[in-house]
Amino acid sequence: MGSGALGHGKGAHCQIIHMGFHYYRHIENALIAMYSKCGALDDALFIFESMQRRDFVTWNSMIAEYAQHGHAQEAISL
Known part of the structure; x- marks a missing residue:
């Protein structure tokens, strides 16, 4: 796991998957934004x-x- 904000974000992502919320579009959008802002x-x-x-x-x-x-x-391209 990473350090700083990215590490916390990955931890939150794991919790989201564990709780079954990873298929909600607004949560997926937030994860895209979080990873992007962390450079991932x-x-x-x-x-x-x-x-x-x-x-x-x-x-x-x-x-x-x-x-x-x-x-x-x-x-x-996108």
């Missing part, structure tokens, strides 16, 4: 790709975080 884009992308349904917030979160971390081509 691979984890954010994993959640994004595993989502059954995506909404406006989901798409905007991934596009913005790609752009914010200097991945312009991925943001445009």
Whole structure:
């Protein structure tokens, strides 16, 4: 597990899975935002790709975080 905010976020993610809340879209969106803000884009992308349904917030979160971390081509492709 990581240190600092990412470590706490991963702990919260594990608790969310354990409690069965990981299929709620607003929680998945929050996890994408949390992982992205911590620089863990691979984890954010994993959640994004595993989502059954995506909404406006989901798409905007991934596009913005790609752009914010200097991945312009991925943001445009998405």
